[in-house]
Amino acid sequence: MKMKRIIALFMAAVMVFSLTACSQETGGAQDAAGSGEETQSAADSEEAQPAADSEESTISKEAGHFKIGTIDMGSADATSAPLLNQLRTTVEAMGCEYVTATASEMSAEATIAAYQNLIAAGCDGIIVTYGQVNADMMAQMFDDAGVLWSTYWYHFVEGTDEYEAVMNSETFVSSTYEDDVNSAYWAASELGKKGCKKLCMVGLPAGGVTANMRDEGIKKACEEYGMEILAEERDFSLTISSAGGATITERFLTAYPECDGILIAGMTQFVLAGVVQTLEQAGKVGTIPISGIDFNEYQFDYFDRSALNSIIGGHFCGPTYSAILMINQLNGTPLTTDKVQIENMFIELNDPEEVQKYADWLENSGTIYSADEISKCLVANNPDFTYDDLIEMANAYCLDDLLARHGN
Template identity: 30%
Template sequence: MEFIRADQNDSGTSSEQSIYNIEYLLSQDVDGILFAPTTNQVLPAICRMCEEAKVYWGIYLRSITDTEIEEFCKSSPYYIGNTYENEEEWAYQLAQSVLKKGYRKFAVLSEAKWDNTCRLREEGFQKALMEYPDAQILTEARSMHTTSDIKENIKSIIQAYPDLDCFFLAGTKTIGGTEQVLTTIQAMRSTSRISLIAIDFSDKIVDDFHTGILKSAYGTMQLSLDPYYLSILMINTLKGYPLEESSTSYCIPGALITSEEQARELSPVIEDRSLLYFPDNYIQDTLFKWNNPDLDGTQFQKIIDANQFLESSVSSGNVSTIVEP
């Protein structure tokens, strides 16, 4: 079993990038495609492309939020389903964690409004704020794709809104975005009141909380969990052992961290990039349906839920899984 990554260089808008990546992967004669679209609108075209090529495909980190498009994709025998996170609920709980402490004036840092993931996060955030009549969003900054973008926007917001309590980082495609936000706030902060809450954990979660600026963060233990579980689903499908007869959705649970102590407890799992989520023998005996005929969608979701904090993981990046029935 071989995995091929799409070329990540710039090739236009987000929709154009998605089409380009799928075309590239199809040109490599792949049997299955896993990807994370930022918008629903590109999916019908991708669905048709994969069906014409007879290539299975699935989505990770995303849900299809348009009902008609979802039904269209589900009607294809080559769409295997998706792994996703409950973005709206995560953002709701994240906002509640600081609203309960008295934070009321926020600035939102996010992606473009058509980005499905950030849109859901913002909806959850707004839902929490509606429960506090005096809470408000003072301003927002979007599509910050470089560290200089982040730095300039943070500085401008802090200078323009002296009564700002907290930034809500809904999402950014900038590598190391959380650290850059923290660094800029730390350099600009005139009082201890300006804080940050964020979706997704960085590789330096303990250091982030140690600044005293990051108050809460919500995320999965590792960012690659969604594609990992979708890969298991795809491997079973390609080997002729689909977990269900039709496409299925699997929710990847996350965790809310609200203190440096809690971050320190979870940091061995969050910060270890050599982590194997399951031992090799468990993968072979339990996650491959040809060895475990009882494995179905319901059981797979239970396995995902039970390993929320990666209790089954082992720290060794050199074990390779041989996928052979």
């Protein structure tokens, strides 16, 4: 009897393995329906081998049969989810297959493994979250495999070793970055305009390029508006959750009763709910305004409750611009032969009317760039599309641009 149970358990394991295979088939069918093309799995396609192993150059492949891969960091927050959704829309609208690997722990080893697996899956181009692995190593890995790569949310500063490494990489296409100095300056300034003088801050872990740039912007705003940072919390184990946000705020309120403003310089998507809840419990909503960087799913509600004063985010489009460059290059119609860095714009929300407009857009459309708009960015479909058009598209991105294209 017990042996039967054991066999049943083993059969269940087999079923899970079967699920693995079946899920791929279902996904493939959906992909095909979505793109109007017949798609194949990595294993089925001829491109299952990396380009380095194949004599066939990626450039010579027929348009519409490329695979574009990326890491899904496993977060469905208001910043990461729209970014990946838009990337998927872009890749599929341009007739390519979208492949993801997981590296939710984002360790150096998991990141390397995820990119290796994407290369092994036959990806022709990979959109990379730069950070855990050195640029030299990334360049070597992608150059050896002959796979194109682009980075997002990172600015390579000229004169640095990493800048040299990416620019010397034969397969590097582009990077997209944000103006983090100005985004942090804007967020902090909004508190300054409200008359705040003594701030408590939730920030990114010290040391990263983004954190350093944001610190620079905050410093500038503090000097301009005569503000002081009383305390800051950057512990990633706290800033990754709303419970952590509540803990941080409790500490701030206990240790610094004179605090008159809270600046969340990153991770707003995770901590805001906890920060607002604690302020409400302490009866401080409205008297201690909050300003944040990175959009939050419930930001409209917090604006309504007067808890949130201002927020800057919506920087979802970097991977999309990179994918447009990459796929055109793979098609043999590159928009530029240079390795480029494109600035990815933010959306600033502080005016109740604009906040409502953004909420309406999100509820009714939520489309940043539609499949139709993206398909026009493929030179094969639209021979008039140029690199300057792409830059114009990126520079135009703002709330008004969104509403003009997809508002009601």
